[in-house]
Amino acid sequence: MRRSFLTPALWIPAGLAIALLGLPLVALIVRAPWAQLPELLSRSEVLQALGLSLGTASIATVVSLALGIPLALVLARSADWPAVPRRLLRALVTVPLVLPPVVGGVALLLLLGRRGLIGQFLPFQIPFSTTAVVIAQVFVAMPFLVLAVESAVRASDRRFETAAATLGATRWTILRRVTLPLVAPGVSAGALLCFTRALGEFGATITFAGSFPGVTQTLPIATYLELQRDPDAAIALSLTLMVVSVAVLVTLRDRWVPGLTS
């Protein structure tokens, strides 16, 4: 067993941090209208919103994997680049994490809306469609995947790739047989984070995709609207979202970044 260097004094701020993160969720559980819960959650509009949320978040995760893993590999190898493009690329990937999602939604409208930079040339309309929900979720959630995969790539031992290359493997084979298996834990951790973030997406979605039951009204949007009319129902919806998110995140265990935890 490794010796712990944790001083007991650290437990005070750490305990405060746990309370700050955990107690609001406890309050949600305590205040939940448990008696009406089955009725509130079996309403057709709730099931519709939940189904839409799970569906769009799944598609957004698949899209993020397809686009995000290549971006993460590029980002991890950008260490050899000059400082300016390297930092610009890194900032670009990080911006959606720190930007208010509503701003992201406005930006997407200005790009893909009917009068947007690109949108004005499209023969079809993107806003107010389920496609718009997925685009908003990818915009907000993909960086989680990219950064998780990127740190996995950086932490992996590049000598395996060099060895494969000296044995005559092509670049494509190295990627498929060496690099990706090495970073697989980072990919699955990133995918789970990306999925849960997409599931909770609100600001960019309501701004870019709007809110229409069954088409664009995801569970977070239904929750927000319900809060205006029936707070108990809103608490029930929040609880559902929380249970799904926590269930997914618990499967993460300690695999947040391989190499640091193994």
Place this chain on the structure above:
Amino acid sequence: MRRPLVLAALAAVALTGCAAVPEPAPTNEGTVAGTVTVFAAASLTESFQAIADAFTAEHPNVQVTFNFGGSSGLATQIVEGAPADVFAAASPATMTTVTDAGLATDPADFATNTLEIAVPTDNPGGVTGLADFANPDLAIALCAAEVPCGAAAAKALDAAGIVASVDTYEQDVRAVLTKIELGEVDAGLVYRTDVLAAGAKVKGIEFPEASGAIARYPIAALTASANPDSAAAFAAFVLSDAGQRILQKAGFGAP
């Protein structure tokens, strides 16, 4: 007995203020001081800021701070103990949430608002009246039924017997307006005051069915206020001639 006397005195202060005569030093001016925190419906943003300027010009010892937002959300915040002195709501129903909790008594209506069709300035959908809302080829935005403007929109459409082909139910009236300003929808239902506030960016179209869905705005000083005299003074000022002039300039109707 104390409160009515104070109110009457304050009304007198407000009236002398309107008449633009030099203010006599009223005996109660000392109690109208400190900070007044006003929770007000989002549609009141511009007009209440103008009212606060006029109010503080009369009462230099008072500072007015605002929390603008959706009426339902504000009512919830007040019931959950937010430190507010005055509540101005966009619907009697949201005010009832606060009076039912025993946090305000005797709210008074201070303004009305009428729905108007709003379209982008170039009116790409060629919208002329409420009947166009049934056209499935047009992109239409309404407020969600959960917020006052959505309830009013549903009432007006029902009265006209129109089943709207809606593309998005927005979370508040300003979100509907934003979608119109950006040209993402062809038409939406917003309040007359929102059309005026948006200026040249949107065009308003009046429609006859709006008269059946007029929104009433009540105001009340809150009983839990830490500064009850100033709170009552602000509420009285909103109801005074000076306050009413500012509201009507912004497009609100008389209560």
